[in-house]
Amino acid sequence: MTDPAFLTVSNLFVRYGSATALDHLDLEVRHNELFVLLGASGSGKTTLLRCLGGFVRPDAGRIVLNGTDMTALPPHRRPVNTMFQSYALFPHMSVAANIGFGLRQRGASRAETQQRVAAMLTLIRLEGFGARRPGELSGGQQQRVALARSLAPNPALLLLDEPLSALDQALRMDTRAELVRLRRELGISFVLVTHDQDEALEMADRIGVMQNGRMVQIGTPAQLYETPVNRFVASFLGAANILSCIVGADGVSVGLPALGVSVRAERPGVPGPGLLALRSERLRIGGTVQTNQVEGVVTGCVYAGDALAVMVRLADGSMLRVKRSLADGLDSARLEPGSPVRVGWQPDACILLPE
Amino acid sequence: MRWVIGLPALWLLVLLAAPLAIIAVIALAVPADGIPPYDLGFSLDNLWLVATDPLYRDALLRSLRVAGISTLICLLMGFPMALAISRAAPRWQNALLLAVMLPFWTGFLMRINAWIGILADDGLIARLLGTRLLYTDAAMYIGIVYTYLPFMVLPIYARLSRLDPALMEAAADLGAPPWRVFVRIILPLSLPGVAAGVALVFVPAIGEYVIPALLGGPQAQLIGKVLWDEFFANRDWPTASAVAVWLLLVLVVVPGSIVRVIRWLRRAHAVSGANRRAVLGSTASLCGFSAISIFLSVLRA
Numbered sequence: 274m275t276d277p278a279f280l281t282v283s284n285l286f287v288r289y290g291s292a293t294a295l296d297h298l299d300l301e302v303r304h305n306e307l308f309v310l311l312g313a314s315g316s317g318k319t320t321l322l323r324c325l326g327g328f329v330r331p332d333a334g335r336i337v338l339n340g341t342d343m344t345a346l347p348p349h350r351r352p353v354n355t356m357f358q359s360y361a362l363f364p365h366m367s368v369a370a371n372i373g374f375g376l377r378q379r380g381a382s383r384a385e386t387q388q389r390v391a392a393m394l395t396l397i398r399l400e401g402f403g404a405r406r407p408g409e410l411s412g413g414q415q416q417r418v419a420l421a422r423s424l425a426p427n428p429a430l431l432l433l434d435e436p437l438s439a440l441d442q443a444l445r446m447d448t449r450a451e452l453v454r455l456r457r458e459l460g461i462s463f464v465l466v467t468h469d470q471d472e473a474l475e476m477a478d479r480i481g482v483m484q485n486g487r488m489v490q491i492g493t494p495a496q497l498y499e500t501p502v503n504r505f506v507a508s509f510l511g512a513a514n515i516l517s518c519i520v521g522a523d524g525v526s527v528g529l530p531a532l533g534v535s536v537r538a539e540r541p542g543v544p545g546p547g548l549l550a551l552r553s554e555r556l557r558i559g560g561t562v563q564t565n566q567v568e569g570v571v572t573g574c575v576y577a578g579d580a581l582a583v584m585v586r587l588a589d590g591s592m593l594r595v596k597r598s599l600a601d602g603l604d605s606a607r608l609e610p611g612s613p614v615r616v617g618w619q620p621d622a623c624i625l626l627p628e
Numbered sequence: 629m630r631w632v633i634g635l636p637a638l639w640l641l642v643l644l645a646a647p648l649a650i651i652a653v654i655a656l657a658v659p660a661d662g663i664p665p666y667d668l669g670f671s672l673d674n675l676w677l678v679a680t681d682p683l684y685r686d687a688l689l690r691s692l693r694v695a696g697i698s699t700l701i702c703l704l705m706g707f708p709m710a711l712a713i714s715r716a717a718p719r720w721q722n723a724l725l726l727a728v729m730l731p732f733w734t735g736f737l738m739r740i741n742a743w744i745g746i747l748a749d750d751g752l753i754a755r756l757l758g759t760r761l762l763y764t765d766a767a768m769y770i771g772i773v774y775t776y777l778p779f780m781v782l783p784i785y786a787r788l789s790r791l792d793p794a795l796m797e798a799a800a801d802l803g804a805p806p807w808r809v810f811v812r813i814i815l816p817l818s819l820p821g822v823a824a825g826v827a828l829v830f831v832p833a834i835g836e837y838v839i840p841a842l843l844g845g846p847q848a849q850l851i852g853k854v855l856w857d858e859f860f861a862n863r864d865w866p867t868a869s870a871v872a873v874w875l876l877l878v879l880v881v882v883p884g885s886i887v888r889v890i891r892w893l894r895r896a897h898a899v900s901g902a903n904r905r906a907v908l909g910s911t912a913s914l915c916g917f918s919a920i921s922i923f924l925s926v927l928r929a
Binding site for chain 2: 326349355357358362363379
């Protein structure tokens, strides 16, 4: 944490024809952090990554890395490497030649390259695979070779474009932890693009949520999840139940006019009409009477393996999704459709959002 | 459903293998006065004559040189064209490809005759340059390169357009300046297309006799013209067939060695399984194509 703003992107603007891909975007990435760019497809996150790599020349704005303005530098002059979504391994070269490519281009000697390639192969646990061709490796092995190739030249900043999207679920879980561990060991900054919220929450030191070419919110995973700034962030990071509400003058008394009840929030919102977001895992069915509660009817249950989602219809017809723990087994969590229930929650579970 | 595969095999047998066998039989026959102008037999005289007589040998060597130079020019012109087309905006690519293939809309002889007008002594180009063009080697090369350039451009384009752009970006990302991206990534990965293009130009160019006859000088004979003359002017079918047999041998040996060279080049770059298959595929198509073109040139003769 020597330099808080290791990478500074200011006022970045990119237009493809008449479509604006990046709309005056600002971003700071710190030294030694894993920063995740999260957004739906078309949000501009890949364009931003390509700007950092030098593949897209911005129409306006500046990119400064470690005090050096990189905005006008072509890709081959940037101290930045990219791990491509398709891996882009050179099919006509061996694994060792792939990993050594960047070193050779930057003038490393043959012996030096060999040594570093061997070290990288050890790092990704593919010793003895140096002579293979990329086509002879499994998807997971190719992914590791691509990672090693982009890390071999020891970049100041590593860009990863959906690095886990081509892996199957089980492998993806392992690789997340692996990437985080690797980054800590190497002590360099990663900027990782993904559309997978779980991936973002689990791996990131900080997340930047993008929408329509803008940065909507930047923060730690917990900050974004607990205190999203708007409906988009609230529903993009973890599903949220969203109800229309009217926030009282004190900011914490919240009226739900459609249900004819009033609840209390802990973190004050802006007085006036707004939205109340409730995470399904913070809701509880039955139990002791709580400060905040509404009545409803169970319409069905969705079994998700690690939890049971109970769908509850409220008086105005809106639906609440309530996550029930399976700590006492599936049978005690399951509720019959049609049974009336009371859904309650703590004041600090209220997330008040602007309309 | 097996018979469906048998059909093309039958086609090849009837239209390729059988005529080749007939040519081989005639090449071993003895010339005679009559119809047909040979007596069946087993004589190596014709093959020996064609191999040793300077007339045939020089014509073959000259044809090899002409085809080689033409192929080289086509490659030097065709590769940048193919690269440019593959890099053009998608909506332009089809228009540019159409432009490459547009000459095929007009008959071959018409186009060569048009070149006679363009290259004539009182034509624009000859006047601008202040030199004779028509009925020289230069005119012949212009005609051959003009005719066969699309056969070089198309297979190279097909290869280049399938290259993942991320490969080029990855190379640049790892520090390779544009020229090294070309040398290390684009060129080696386009070699199968180059091999196909070289074969598609070299093989028909070696048997070419119409363009040299219409545009080139009268001085030296090419093997295609010799073949024609033996068949039609001299009515010496056995000698003509012997020429065809030798030409076929040359055409199998030359592309074979080209493939060797490419293999060797690729080994320097290390070959992936997929690419090895591509090289094998182009080898097979090289052999197939040379056989077909021999057959066609014999058919034309």
